[in-house]
Amino acid sequence: MDFSLNEEQRGWQMEARKFAEEEIRPLSLARDQIADPKATFDWKIIKRGSELGFRTLAVPKEWGGHEADFVTQALVMAELARGDSSVSKTFSQCWKWSHLIAASCTKDQKERFLKPFMADHGFVLGKGGTEANAGSDNRMPPENDPKAGWRLRAERDGDHWVLNGSKMFIANGSVAKLFFVDARTNPDANIREGSTMFMIPRDTPGFRIGKVFNKRGWRFYQNGELIFENARVPHANVVGEVNGGVKARATDKSEFGDIELAANALGICDDAVGMAMHFARNHKRAGKLLIDHQLVQLKLNEMYMLTESLRSFVLRTAWERDRKLPDYGNNVLVMNYSQEVVQRVTRANMDIHGPEGAMMHARVDKLVRDAMIWTHLAGDTVQRVKIVKRLPLTLPT
Amino acid sequence: MDFSLNEEQRGWQMEARKFAEEEIRPLSLARDQIADPKATFDWKIIKRGSELGFRTLAVPKEWGGHEADFVTQALVMAELARGDSSVSKTFSQCWKWSHLIAASCTKDQKERFLKPFMADHGFVLGKGGTEANAGSDNRMPPENDPKAGWRLRAERDGDHWVLNGSKMFIANGSVAKLFFVDARTNPDANIREGSTMFMIPRDTPGFRIGKVFNKRGWRFYQNGELIFENARVPHANVVGEVNGGVKARATDKSEFGDIELAANALGICDDAVGMAMHFARNHKRAGKLLIDHQLVQLKLNEMYMLTESLRSFVLRTAWERDRKLPDYGNNVLVMNYSQEVVQRVTRANMDIHGPEGAMMHARVDKLVRDAMIWTHLAGDTVQRVKIVKRLPLTLPT
């Protein structure tokens, strides 16, 4: 057993910490406070981070990327999130789909999409599954209702597919240059057997971005509406096989998406812990430093305790995924756990700061708002229910 | 980063798992249900475990022990606790003080006490600090009251010390052959500067065991009253220096006691998780297996999630202590965390089982009762308050 980081891991961690502290954090509050959801994004910070390697961290070396392992990815996400959770997510959203390209795409597709992705600091990736009437139905399609799940329709027309319909809440919606989109190619089968995943470049004819969603937290991060009106996509953009969209994604065994959320939450917690300790050591209530009050001591204990337990769990799980050990569900459990921890820690931070007259520390407020995003991320409750099938009868060590 | 176990660790773990399953677990409920607290103990299981090496696991090889590292100790405690938490604690209580002997005792003392301890399968160790009016005062003596803390008085008489007073709730009280006892040697100084730790063999003249405490949980584990009426102890039994009792213990930097409780709690959780999963897969409510109800799925998710987070934290902390890394308090945080987890997991197990008419599954009930012991173990709240001084300004990784 060895919990120490190797040089490469430590190197990326330090680089990310420096970038987060010196460049992300200073713009974090200002971006959060822009009222127009379309205007919160900042290309400069993304391009700058890309220059440092954070956009392409997960791409295999063969294609010019850094091929960082999951432990490194988790460390970097947490560090970036300490600067701003939604900026971190914008980067890691790119890793998520570069995992998929590496695992599931043809060489031709890699040439056409992975190369430009590597070459362009402003090339970010998105993915569209959710629709207005298909949220948890996509994740856990009901057995008695084959029509449940996404309805975006794709019909073959020679060498092309014609897509009609729309997607909602799509990650990097208004900024991505390439989207991975699930569509129904057999309307009579359920989504496991009747849908296909397409790569949709932003300039696809008949495809456009609609609304950009205005959220309580993660305001920098863009969630958009994708609208398809007879959008024409070449057959060559099908990921995996026709009617094999769900399987295509399953070829990527990393379950990166769950670790991603847990590692990001860890960064928020680290930030909250630092803020609370700093505040408690520098502010008095009733003539004593806050840190000298038992109530505050107990809250600080709780914050550190939860954060360190989350860190232990995140890093262990990332290591397990690097090792490709049998998957007993820790990747989902750690995500579920991060939801509980990030709520408690950000709220404890608010408890310690307290209101100041009719004002609240804006970053304390921001962290609570960002944390609320976790209540539904990745369909938290659905994942909790689904994971039961993968849980072992007794726990392994 | 590497979370895998080496061969020795895995070997001890498997040995402990087998012993727990085949020998401890079958007697666990019967011992729990003996009404007389003096009669719950079973020497046979202790001697049998000692033959397998579990009593002397932590003793340095130099003295004939196994010198197992903390990771191994944590693994073994968890496995034994899966069979019965209080039997596990009876063994690990011996490790705790063999750490101290190794770290703080003179060669002469080791000859006189460590050798017989190694030679006798029925030689177990105890420690006495708590008194009727000195509980948290021992752990966090108030600055404005130098008289606070234990009052057991020791006065020098030539080559001997004469002890008067009593101790309460003392671990292994009625069964240990040797106790480490804190006494006041300078009644005018506070306990940090005015007390001394003595080794008290069971047959010390003037020393006897009083009451054995009757507890809601951990019924196998013996907590006793130690009574000193002009008990004469040779000066050669002083651990460390006179008036240096608190320092003597501080020479042992392992902070084993905190990891011990967390690892033991982990074993209870493993047991509860296994029981709940087994029950949910084999019992129906309203025509469906329990495991097919969302409510139960969510509870199972919670149980696994908390248990795996605790396992991650325990093993990481044990590794940190093996490495003797700078101690930022994880050993205390993980103990505090185990208190929260063991309560929630054992209660969730009860939620899943539910009552059966006017009866409850006896082991489900036992686990909840054992878990209640954690609410005060090692002065949980005091530790939470104290640890704040050791917490870093920002969190390291």
Add this chain to the structure above:
Amino acid sequence: MHDFRLTAEQLEFRDAIRDFVEREVKPAAIDPKRLEPFEKPLMTGFLDQLSQMGLRGLALPEDAGGAGADLLTRCVLLEEIAAGDVDLAMVLGETALLASAAHGAMTEAQRARWVPKFEAEDRFHLALLARDGTAGRAWSYHQAVPEDAETIGEPEVVATRDGKGWTINGLAPFVSNAPVAGLFIVQAKIDGEPGTVTVLLGRDARGLEVDEALPSFGDGGERARWHHGAVASVVLNDCKVGADDVIAADAAHRMFSGMAAQRMLQTAAVNVGVARAAYEAAVDYAKMRWQGGRHIIEHQSIGMKLADVAIQLEAARALTLKAAWITDHPDAVGERHVSDLPWHVVARSFTAQALHRATLESAECFGAMGVMRDMPLQKYVHDTLVLQHSVDCDLAAPLAVAEAVAGYSR
């Protein structure tokens, strides 16, 4: 017009019981000699004294010799008894509930036969053998309850026609009050026909056997007793019942409807009483115990625990009494004075959860003393845990609220 006062009679009755409990019951109940052993025989002396104070007949109409107390009054008084001993409160609550319900359902002739017996003997309690129609239902939130629902511990009692009367056979493994019951109200399935018949069986009925009160452990140690009050199994072996001891079908239906809700609220009140005892013990201890250079109640960590306990306790009491009052005054729902909810579930679920937490926090104020069996705190914790995991209140219980809100019918 809102009012939270008790009537003069309620106050007087409450204070009389509180005084008796404080002076007599509590000291005996928390005597280490009683606390330490697993077996805690029912304190029948106090049971009889409380019966003499009118608790058994609490809800009987005044013309039947009772106090005519409504559910709210019963809740107020049961809290007082439970603050002394949970088992006494459960036994008396059950008898009071059944006496009132049965009295309403009896014919004049039945009353003439049974009421004098009830009144003549202090230790004449009532017990019910009936299958709980809702057992196991809460689990089937979105589908009809199939026949194979597991209903652990439910009685299986069958009635066969026998002239104008019935012959009853069956076994009920867990019957509350059976060890002290003088009269059993027995609901039996009719053999070979749909439906049930409800009959009255005296303790001395031929063929009726009451087992010993349930021991602490059963099934070779695999099961632990998990029940308050007095409970035993009852065997019915060819018990003959004449037509004159049959409760009319419509009267029986009325009797059973609403009985479960009332019992749940009585139990919630008992729960409040147990938690109050824990709270009061913790406050006393925290004001006396000196550590860290001051009384421990002056440490924020302890002060916060006790504040939380006090708050949870008042919330539970407020909700329980409100729910009881609404059950006494169902028109208040239709007249939109209060929400339209299954109030007994609301109060019982909230109370069970909040008060186990509160009681555990009270025990935590005692440090290691909290888990010692010669101290009452561990018992209070156990008692609230039993109340939280019981037939009428388990993991799935609150779903009944969602169902009512959704207008969804199982």
Add this chain to the structure above:
Amino acid sequence: MHDFRLTAEQLEFRDAIRDFVEREVKPAAIDPKRLEPFEKPLMTGFLDQLSQMGLRGLALPEDAGGAGADLLTRCVLLEEIAAGDVDLAMVLGETALLASAAHGAMTEAQRARWVPKFEAEDRFHLALLARDGTAGRAWSYHQAVPEDAETIGEPEVVATRDGKGWTINGLAPFVSNAPVAGLFIVQAKIDGEPGTVTVLLGRDARGLEVDEALPSFGDGGERARWHHGAVASVVLNDCKVGADDVIAADAAHRMFSGMAAQRMLQTAAVNVGVARAAYEAAVDYAKMRWQGGRHIIEHQSIGMKLADVAIQLEAARALTLKAAWITDHPDAVGERHVSDLPWHVVARSFTAQALHRATLESAECFGAMGVMRDMPLQKYVHDTLVLQHSVDCDLAAPLAVAEAVAGYSR
């Protein structure tokens, strides 16, 4: 005699407001165009309409043109308004509270001068500038409060003798209702002497300046607005007050005593209203939204959340109304109808915690829709969070209960 009915007048008033809120206020309040922007200007049109319905003068005696409503009635009505819009409820609650308190403290001459002005103008509200004597106190649980206690945002107002009257100077950074106040009640420290003086200052008093309402972010983005109702800073620059606008010292003392408790309970009721709005939205959505082959309310995970919300909501309401009634009837404590506790703290602390949790659970039923700014759920969550972390309710607030129980005096 317990009673949970409302009077016919209370019911009628409640339903009139509920109807108005459902029909008018709520649709406007949760219009995406209002929800999305950070700034949410006070809906002054509705404020005036609610004033016309009698809300401003709610607690004034009938002979002063008010409705003479007790605290319980105010709580019932404020819940209704808050279910539509929290800011309207806070503004009206503050005016109603201050109007009644000030009216009681005024001389006949003062009443004659101010009451007609109050009545003449719908948008004549009241505001208070006073240092909260208890600010920061809860933290010092076991030692006296030193002078250097940090009291963020407290007004610093000083009165200098000026003939028979006073000259007032000072700054109050956060004054509730200041943007809509016609009359300010100002408590000032007397310059160079111990003690305070309380005076009345009209909006048009020379030297009194009300700043713009507090913006969403301040201090260069380092601070976020964290307040309900309408709030602004007030500067007093050599304001002259004649002897006829001074509140007599004993009358001022009476006016201030109990005011904080009443305000806390009004706030608790507002909290109930906000959470109720979230709950009702969640129930509607869960009955309509179809996923997993059924309406989501029929999934146990959602059903359980909504059941928990309903239960917490009823517990909070029961406790708030009970505490309000007790505040209206303080003798009930001495007569031992209810416990002797600081009920306003009990209800406010419980309500704040339970209802933030309940509101977040309601939002969770909406999935991703719960965090969208064009949907009301995220606002309800935010509103309850503000209520939980505010000057009268913070991490340390419940310690006041422990203090009362311990008989410990700071």
